[in-house]
Amino acid sequence: MPGMWWVVGTALVVGLVAAYLIWTAGRVDRLQTRAESAARALDAHLLRRAAAAAVLAEQRYGVELYAAARIALDAAPDEREAAENDLTRQLRAVELDPADASCEAVIAASRRLALARQVHTDLVRDARTARGRPLVRLFRMGRGQQWPRYFDIDDPTLTVPADVTTG
Structure with missing residues (x-):
C-alpha cells in the first residue's frame, strides 16, 4: 500500500503542474489578445485625431497642419510614429481656442488618444512581461503570435492657453 500513495502523490503533482501550465497559457493568450485590441483602439484614435486636425487645418490653420494631418492619415505602419x-x-505650434468647435474636437481627440496610448502601453508591457517569463519561453507559449510592439510617440495631450480657458 505505501507504493499506492506514491502514485497518487505523483498524479496529484502532475495534475497541479498541468493546471498551472494551462492557466499560464490562457493568461498569456488573453494578455496578447488585449494588447492587440488596444493597438486597434489606439489606431482608431490616431485616425480620429488626424481627421479632426485636417478639418481644423482646412478651416483655419492652413497648409502645414493640413499636410501633417494628411501624412499621418496616409502613413505606412513603419512611418506612423514619425508622422x-x-x-x-x-498642433502644439498653433493656438487652439476651446470655444471653437473644430479646435475642441482636436483637443478632445488628443485627450482620448493620450488615454488610449497609456492603456496600449500598459497592456503591451504586461503581455511582454508574461511572454518573457522562463516557463512561458520554455514551453513556447504564444509562439504563433508576434510580440506586441510599443507605439512610441510624444504625449499627444494639447495644452490650452490659460487666458482662453478662464476668459
Missing part, C-alpha cells in the same frame, strides 16, 4: 509625432508638433 504622428510631426502632427503633434504642428
Whole structure:
C-alpha cells in the first residue's frame, strides 16, 4: 500500500503542474489578445485625431497642419510614429481656442488618444512581461503570435492657453 500513495502523490503533482501550465497559457493568450485590441483602439484614435486636425487645418490653420494631418492619415505602419509625432508638433505650434468647435474636437481627440496610448502601453508591457517569463519561453507559449510592439510617440495631450480657458 505505501507504493499506492506514491502514485497518487505523483498524479496529484502532475495534475497541479498541468493546471498551472494551462492557466499560464490562457493568461498569456488573453494578455496578447488585449494588447492587440488596444493597438486597434489606439489606431482608431490616431485616425480620429488626424481627421479632426485636417478639418481644423482646412478651416483655419492652413497648409502645414493640413499636410501633417494628411501624412499621418496616409502613413505606412513603419512611418506612423514619425508622422504622428510631426502632427503633434504642428498642433502644439498653433493656438487652439476651446470655444471653437473644430479646435475642441482636436483637443478632445488628443485627450482620448493620450488615454488610449497609456492603456496600449500598459497592456503591451504586461503581455511582454508574461511572454518573457522562463516557463512561458520554455514551453513556447504564444509562439504563433508576434510580440506586441510599443507605439512610441510624444504625449499627444494639447495644452490650452490659460487666458482662453478662464476668459
